Amino acid sequence: MNRLSETQDSIVHDQPGITRDRTYRYAYWQDREFSVVDTGGLVFDDDTEFLPLIREQVMVALAEATVAIFVVDGQTGLTGGDEAIAGWLREHSVPVLLAVNKCESPTAGLIQSMQFWELGLGNPFPLSSIHGSGTGELLDELIKYIPPADELEESEEIRVAIVGRPNVGKSSLLNAFLGENRAIVSPISGTTRDAIDTVVERNGKTYRLVDTAGIRRKKNVEYGAEFFGINRAFKAIRRANIVLLIIDAIDRVTEQDLKLANRILEEGRACVIVVNKWDTIEKDTYTILEYEREVKARLYFMDWAKTIFVSAITGQRVEKIIDLVDQAVAEHQRRVSTAVINEVIEEAVRWHSPPTTRQGKQGKIYYGTQVSSQPPTMVLFVNDPKRFNENYRRYMESQFRQQLGFLGTPIRLIWRGKPAREVERNTANRATKV
Structure with missing residues (x-):
């Protein structure tokens, strides 16, 4: 490992x-x-x-x-x-x-x-x-x-996994998209056992919507149909371009929601946070702002994901989810040139120099390049990865987001050590090509 x-x-x-x-x-x-x-x-x-x-x-x-x-x-x-x-x-x-x-x-x-x-x-x-x-x-x-990342990117379908705890309205949301009862809707949790694939077209684009089994806490799951249903849900997350994380407006953000969000982050999937059952909440002018602040505070590690408040029963804002899906998928697949990445690095280092160890040895970032998308992944070549603490790594990620956006998708920074001679050789080669 x-x-x-x-x-x-x-x-x-x-x-x-x-x-x-x-x-x-x-x-x-x-x-x-x-x-x-x-x-x-x-x-x-x-x-x-x-x-x-x-x-x-x-x-x-x-x-x-x-x-x-x-x-x-x-x-x-x-x-x-x-x-x-x-x-x-x-x-x-x-x-x-x-x-x-x-x-x-x-x-x-x-x-x-x-x-x-x-x-x-x-x-x-x-x-x-x-x-x-x-x-x-x-x-x-x-x-x-x-499969290579390029193969995944060439797929014309946009794969959307709908995940959440039992009875948060995943199947109702799918039916609201389709305008028909494609999935069984019941107040009894655990009705959906299989991952249900449905293809729908909107604005000239094809979306494969996958309704998954409600995911309960691990200790409450018995080996059997529910066990395999949950594992199919995890597979659906992995093969999706984007995940809709459905949260119950009544229950707010629970511990299980946090674990599901972590799973989405681990798999590197784009995400839209959908707060369902918004029609059941008594509201005033500030209700939606207070809810949004709470969601962002609880899911602070996914502050890059957009949040939308909907009602699958009344159809309120359901169609707007597609717009957020398109935006997030575009960012998830986006590639940035090496020149732009190095401009971001230079600007970030100018404002905040890399840390120095107790022995007086300072970290140095030679250059960076994007090596893949879905999610956007950048490799930063440095003198010694151990000289860059967690705070500085988070700072660099925030600089990439501020300068380049990437709303709706996680990004990954890989810190790799590189001998100085090789760096000089690569720098000279790039200068020759330019």
């Missing part, structure tokens, strides 16, 4: 059972960007302590996954536990890549990996997570299952 995401966020320890919940990190290889989900160790024949909960978390991760990496220990060799997991994985439709870890020696690693052919999961990839050897070959195979 740490090797693929180039972080040290996952705890590494010889004691089994350290990892319990699912941990999400961003990673990229060549022109592909994706999320890596770290899970706990699987044990099927033991129900003590946290092991049943860990199995549940692994099932959730696998239900969401495009491809799975099954990690085995090359030094320990093939075990009964490996065979049990391999048999379980073959029962699922998710493609599996077999990573044989702890193969520090290329020659010995090849020999160590040969025994894992017995698992019937295809070619074993010998690698060393600590040293990084062999991970490139694994990633080359991995990205075959992940």
